[in-house]
Amino acid sequence: MSAGHMVLTSGINFKELSISKELRAGVFLNASGNRTDRHSILYLPPHSRLITSKENVRGNRAVFLDRDGTIVEDVGYLTSVLKLNILKGSIEGIRLLRDHFLIILVTNQSAVDRGLMSLDDLMEIHQILAGVLQREGAGPDAIYSCPHLPEIQCYCRKPQPGMVMRAHNEFSIDLGHSSLIGDNISDIIAGQRAKIPVTILVRSPKTDLINSLSVKPTHTVDNLFEASKCILTMEDSGIGNFVG
């Protein structure tokens, strides 16, 4: 992480940041000029180890996690904190992973550009979600959101890998030793496009099983806790280096 990134990340307070303007204007520009998406929205929680330290994380390995249907209940458009419902196994799963990996959420939130909620609403949801998870020992290190409509065909909306690539560029995440967990085939495709070697499909009522016939995740499990155990088993058996 370059020093330039630190300006926005220390002492995060969304109300004072005028976040919609600054983040949408691309404050987190990628200096290297690689193709990346700078219009996705990044939230770094106050306890993010990307801000404080990475001492407990070997290398810069991450687990990328989808939000709706993977960590919290998929309620269609989650436009209010009142609709937040953390799924069974999510907290325990993230807690397990957190000892070994950075925890990075990547979520499509077109409800913003559909006008169903404001950017401030989204930020409030992520602030509260991150706070609750942190309290349970399962705090995420970063949350990337794509606010765009599908028809915009942006590079950040999954199945495009823009948000994963942005994390890679901004925080030097070692994608070759990372993994991704999601309940949709679009998650799996995004992971594959970013060349993440381990992609785990968590079954949810919305999992697209027809599409999944042609796209193969490396594993398919019932919930985030199972996915986490799966990753840690590979870790313990030495496959955790995710040969790839």
Ligand SMILES: [Zn+2]
């Ligand atoms: Zn987008």
